[in-house]
Amino acid sequence: MNDYILLITMALAFFMTVLISPVMIPFLRRLKFGQSIREEGPKSHQKKSGTPTMGGLMVIVSITLSTLIVVMFFNPTEPGVEIFLVLFVLISYGVLGFLDDFIKVALKRNLGLTSKQKMLGQILIALVVYLVLDRHQFSTVIELPATNVGIDLGRGYGLLILLMLVGGSNAVNLTDGLDGLLAGTAAIAFGAYGILAWQNAEVMEVAIFAIAVVGALLGFLVFNAHPAKVFMGDTGSLALGGGIAIIAILTKLEILLVIIGGMFVIETLSVIIQVISYKTTGKRVFRMSPLHHHYELKGWSEWRVVTTFWTAGLLFAVLGLCIEVLLT
Structure with a gap:
């Protein structure tokens, strides 16, 4: 029965996105919510200026509606706190991202929210998550993958939640730079966590949510694959980053996020390395960061970069699945 639930969830989220997008895209265009392209970015991106942004709205709506429909009408168990948390994180980070996008496109401030404003919002959301989990006496033990070793962090688990939600949302946000890049890599990562959650009846709602994300992202790719419409x-990238982090927390597979979300980690590290190198030596390690822009400037086509990163993301996801399923 669970197999059918997940298939229904994915199909529902996919078709919702496919049906909503043709209505929303012209609406965003009429509102002149077009993307501003940074002048220091690859020159090939200048032709994308004006392409409607905030497409994450369609993704969030599809994920939320499909998850609620399946949980309420198809899932035999009573909804628990998990469904509240995953949707709270998705929508809250989505709202934060929407404010950032709105400032960029409506107020013509290309950098959106200040880093302090964005960080404050991310921390407050993480604090709410910690308080809810603490109230429900959520386990503070983290298990090392492929071992039977568990470490009880106690109150320090709150710091881990903060690092995962803030770090996850920012890492995924950095990966959103090419047509279809984030949608594809995120669909793969959420799919891997959906498979792992599906094996645990106690977090079936988390599995439903994860698969709803996969369906919505596949639907979004219909319009976001190169050349993106x-x-x-x-709006979407911060929501997805928070979403993958809360899934890792609720499934008690926190450390595995570093592996399954390996591409997000690599993209983030490329930015950190670039900044440290430039500030300490005055030299850049990469032609441009995040890493996907480095390969663009080396002469790779956008589609080649995207498919290569998708493949790498798939390998990371398979590695994570193998570690958890075969070695644990």
Whole structure:
């Protein structure tokens, strides 16, 4: 029965996105919610200027509606706190990203929210998550993958939640830079966590949510694959980053996120390395960061970069699945 639930969830989220997008994209265009392209970016991106952004709205709506429909009408168990948390994180980070996008496109401030404003919002959301989990006496033990070793962090688990939600949302946000890049890599990562959650009846709602994300992202790719008709914007990328982090927390597979979300980690590290190198030596390690822009400037086509990163993301996801399923 669970197999059918997940298939229904994915199909529902996919078709919702496919049906909503042709209505929303012209609406965003009429509102002149077009993407502003940074002048220091690859020159090939200048032709994308004006492409509607905030496409993450369609993704969030599809994920939320399909998850609620399946949980309420198809899932035999009573909804628990998990469904509240995953949707709270998705929508809250989505709202934060929407404010960032709105400032960029409506107020013509290309950098959106300040880093302090964005960080404050991310921390407050993480604090709410910690308080809810603490109230429900959520386990503070983290298990090392492929071992039977568990470490009880106690109150320190709150710091881990903060690092995962803030770090996850920012890492995924950095990966959103090419047509279809984030949608594809995120679909793969969420799919891997959906498979792992599906094996645990106690977190079936988390599995439903994860698979709803996969379906919505596949539907979004219909319009976001190169050449993109709409961009996800921070509305979608921050929401997805928070979403993958809360899934890792609720499934008690926190450390595995570093592996399954390996591409997000690599993209983030490329930015950190670039900044440290430039500030300490005055030299850049990469032609441009995040890493996907480095390969663009080396002469790779956008589609080649995207498919290569999708493949790498798939390998990371398979590695994570093998570690958890075969070695644990």
